[in-house]
Amino acid sequence: MHEMHFLQDLATVMLVAGVTSVLFQRLGQPVVLGYIIAGVLVGPHALPALLIHDESTIKTLSTLGMILLLFALGLEFSLRKLRKVGMVALVVASCEIILMLWIGYEVGRRFQWTTMDSLFLGAMMSISSTAIITSALDELGLKRERFAQLVFGVLIVEDILAVVLLALLTGIAKTGGLQPLPALAVLGKLGLFIAGSLIGGLLLVPKVVDYVAQGGRDEVLLVAVLGLLFGFCLLVSRMGYSVALGAFMMGALVAEARSLPRVERVIMPLRDMFSAMFFVAIGMLINPRQLWHYAVPVLVITLAVVVGKVVTCALGSYLAGTDGRTSVRIGAGLAQIGEFSFIIASLGLSLHVTSDFLYPVAVAVSALTTLLTPYLIRASDPVATAMTRCLPDWLRGVLVAYTRWIGNLSLRGQSALVMAMIRRLVWHIVINTALVAALFLVTAFAYRHGFFHVAMLSQHPGARRSVAWSVAAVLSLPMLVAVYRKAMALGMLLAELAVPVAVGGEYNLHIRNALARLIPLGVMCVLALLVTALASTILPPRQVVWVLLLAGGVLTWLLWHVLVKVHARFQAALLDVLSRGDS
C-alpha cells in the first residue's frame, strides 16, 4: 500500500510539474518557477484534490535534489577557473555578501522581526542564483561576453562563501549568537576540513573516477560516482557540516577527472529529476493566503534585493578595476536570489530558529526577482549611460583617477619576481600547515568515534591516545619536513631582503643567519600550538609526549631524504591533477 501511495504522489508531482514546466517554457519564463507553482498546486494549501499523501517521501527525495544540484554546481566549478577570474570575483562577491547581509538585517529589523529572522533574511538576500543567471544569459545569448565571464567568476566565489555562510549560520543558531572566538574556531576548523579533504580528494577521487570510467559502462560509472557522492555527504554531515558543502566539494573533486564529460552526461538527468522534486517541495511549503498577508514585506525585500545587488555588485566590480559600464551589467546580472536562499531558509526552519513565514517570503522574492532578471540585464546599458550622465563632474573625475590608479598598482620587473617567490613559499607553508592540522583533527574525530578502541588498547585510555597521536604525527611527517624546508627558504630570502650587504659589516652574515633561523622556528612553534589546541582530545600524557617527540625527531633525522621524496611525489601528483586541463 505504501508503494501505491508513493507511486501516486510521484505521478501527481511529475504530471503537474510536467504541465507547468511546459507552460513556463512556452511563456519564455524559467522552468524553475513552473516547478515551484506545481509545488504550490500539489501542496497542502491549494487544491485538496491533488493532495500528496506522504509529504515526507517527497521531502526526502528533495534532499537528494539539493545534493545533486550542488554536486552539478561543483562539477561546473573548477579550481583552475577560479585562479583565472581571481581577485575581481573575490572583491565583488565579498562586497556583495557583506553589504547585502547588512541591508537584509536592517530591513528585517524595520519590520520588527526577531534578530534570527533578520539575520537569515540577510543571508538569503546575499547569495545570487547560479541556475537562474546561467539560464537567463543562455536565453539572451550573452554567455560568451566578457561581463558574463566575470559574473560566472563571482558566482563561483559566491558558491564557496555561501557554503561558509551556511556553516557560520549553523554555528550562530546553535550557540545563540556570534561570539568572535568560537566563530573563528568554527571557521578555522571548517577551512582545515575543506583544505584537507580537497587535497586528499584531489589525489584520490579523479583517479578512482577515471579508473571506473575506463571500464566503459555508464551504468557502473554512475553508481560509483553516486556512491562517492552520498558517502562523502554522509561523512560531512556526520562531522556536523551541511550536506550541501559535501555535495559541492565532491563535485569540484570529480570535476578534475578526465572523464568529466561522461560523468556530466549521466548525472544531469538525475539532477533534473530530483531538482524538480526539490523545487516542487519548496512550492509545497507556500501557503498563498499567508503570502498575501506578507505582500508588503515581499515587495520591499524584492526592491531591496534588486537595488541593493545592482549597487553593491557594481560598486565591487568598479573597486576591483572594472570599467563603469561593465560594472553595472555585472550588477544587473546578479540581482536575484534562488536555490541557495531556499537552502538557507530551510536550514533556519530545521534548526527551529526562524519563523514560518520566512520561507514563503524568500520563495516569493526569488520568483519576482527571477522574473525581473532578463529585463534588468537588457536594461543595464541605458541605466549605465543614465548614471554616468547624472554624476557630478568632480565625482566622475575621482572615479576616472581611481581606475587609472588601480591599473598602475601591479608590480613590475624584479620586485614582482621576488614577490611571486615569497607568495609561493607562504602558500606552501600555509597549505602544509593546514594539512597537518587537518590530519590531527581527523584523527581526533576518529578517536572520538571509537576508531582506536580495539581490544588490545582498550585497557588504558592513555595508551589509546598515544597511539592515535603517533599515527597522526607519523602521517604528517612529510608535511612537517616540507613546512620546515619552505620556512628555511623563506627565512633566507627575507633575511637577504631585510639586511642589505652594506649593513652590519662582518656581522652581516651572522645577522642574516639568525634571521633565517628565526622564521622556521616561529613557524614550527605556531604549528605545534595549533596541533596541541586542535587535537587536545588525543594528547597523550606529558611524559609520553616527550618520548614520542624524541622518537619522532630521531625518525625524521633518519628518514629526512625519504620524507622529502614522499612529499615531492605527493606534490607532483597534486599539481598533475590540477594542471591537467591546461596542457
Add this chain to the structure above:
Amino acid sequence: MHEMHFLQDLATVMLVAGVTSVLFQRLGQPVVLGYIIAGVLVGPHALPALLIHDESTIKTLSTLGMILLLFALGLEFSLRKLRKVGMVALVVASCEIILMLWIGYEVGRRFQWTTMDSLFLGAMMSISSTAIITSALDELGLKRERFAQLVFGVLIVEDILAVVLLALLTGIAKTGGLQPLPALAVLGKLGLFIAGSLIGGLLLVPKVVDYVAQGGRDEVLLVAVLGLLFGFCLLVSRMGYSVALGAFMMGALVAEARSLPRVERVIMPLRDMFSAMFFVAIGMLINPRQLWHYAVPVLVITLAVVVGKVVTCALGSYLAGTDGRTSVRIGAGLAQIGEFSFIIASLGLSLHVTSDFLYPVAVAVSALTTLLTPYLIRASDPVATAMTRCLPDWLRGVLVAYTRWIGNLSLRGQSALVMAMIRRLVWHIVINTALVAALFLVTAFAYRHGFFHVAMLSQHPGARRSVAWSVAAVLSLPMLVAVYRKAMALGMLLAELAVPVAVGGEYNLHIRNALARLIPLGVMCVLALLVTALASTILPPRQVVWVLLLAGGVLTWLLWHVLVKVHARFQAALLDVLSRGDS
C-alpha cells in the same frame, strides 16, 4: 533524522554496489550480478555492520527501478520491429513459454512444493532475460548476426507474453485456480485494455512527447515523460493490472515519438540508478544460509532451465522454419532467467501465495544461468554439429523434409493477394470491434468511479446509466460504421469466392447478395452481444435502450459521411505514426 537515515542507506547501497559492480566489470561478468551480491551484503542476513535502516524506502525506490527497467525495454520495443520478426518469434516464444511452464511445474511438484509454488516456478523459468542476453551478445560482438536478430524478436514477444502471464498469475492467485471462463474473461479484458490504450496512446503520446521536445530543454522533456509514465502506471494499477504492464506499454508508445533518441538519453541514467536499486533490493531478500539449505533444488532447476530452454527454443525455431544450426544458437542464447523472473517471484510474495524460499531460489538460478550464458552461446556451434551427427538417419530425413515443406507453404500469385485482402479486412474488423468494446469498458469503469454522478443526474440512476451509455455509443459510432463497412466488403469478397459464377444460374446474384448481407449482420450481432456483456453496469432500462438505439440509428444515417470521414482521418493518423520510421 529520517532524511539522515535515508542518506546513510543510500550511501551504503551505492558504495557497496559501486565496489561490487566495478569488480564484476573487471572480472568480465554481468554487472547485474554485482548488484545482487551488493544486496546480499547490505541485507539483513550478511554483514550486520552494513545494515540498512529503512528497508521500505529502498524497496520503494526499487519499485521505481522496475518501472524504469520495463519502460526502457518498451522504448527498445517497437510495433514495426515486431511486424518484421513476425511469426518465427511468436512460434518460438509460445513454444518456450508453454513447455517451460509445464517443465517448471513438474519440477516443483517433484520437490513436493505446493501447486502455487510450482506454478510460479514454472512462470519464472519460462521468461528469458533481455538485459542479460543483450549485454552478453554485446560483449561477444555477435549483436549483428542473423540469429541475434531472431533472438531479439523472441525477446520482444516474450516480454509481451510475460506481461500477459503476470496478469494471468494475478488472476489465478486471487481466485485460487484457473477456471477457463473467468481466465478467458480476464485475458479478453486485458487484451481490450491493451489494444484500446495502445491505439489511443499512439494517437496522443508521440505527439505530446514531440511537442514537449520541441522546446529544446532536456529537463522539461524528462519531467514530462516521467509524468506520463508514472501517471499511466498509476492508472493501470488502479485498474487492477501490474505497473510492469503500464511501464512497458508507455515505453512502446513513447518509442514511436520522433524524439526517441533524446528521451532515451535522459532516461537511461535514471534507469541505471534505480535498476541498480532494484537488483540490490533483490539481493537483500537472499539469506545465504537458507540458500545453502536449498542447494539441490537450485542445481536441479538450473539444469532444467538450461537444458529445457535450449531444447524448447531450438525446437520452436526449427518448427518455424529456421535451419538446425541457427535453431541451436537461438536456444543457447535464450537459456537463462532474469529480471522478469524476479518480478514474477515478487508478485507471488506480495500476493502471499508463494513460500519465502522461492525468491532466493529464483535469484540463485538466475545468477548461475547468467554466468553460463556466454559459454553456452560460444558452445552452440559444436553442440549443433554433435547433435546432427548423433541423429538417426530416418529422423534426419524427416527433418529435412519438414524444412522443405514449410519453405513451400507460403501462398503465391493471385490467391496470396486475395488472402492478404481478407486478412486486412478481418484485422480492421477485429481492431475496431476491440476499440468499441474498450470504449464501453472504460465508460463503465468511469461510471463505477462516480464520473457521471454530477449533481444534475444524481437523482436517477437510470438517467445516469443512460447518459454514460449514450456517451460511449456516440464515441464509438465512427468505429461502428467502419466495422459495418469492412464487414460488407468482407461479405462481398467471400460471397464471390464461395459462390463461383457457374453456380445458381440466375439466382447467383441473389445468393451472393444474401451471403454478403449475412456476414455484416453476424458481425454486428457479435458486437452488440459483446457490448451488452461488457458494459452491463451501465446498461440503461430496456425502454430507454430502444429509444437510444433508434436515435443512434437516425444519427448514423444522417451523419454517415461525416463518420466515415472521421474514421478515415483517425486511421490515417495512426498509420502515420506507425510508418514514420519506415520512410
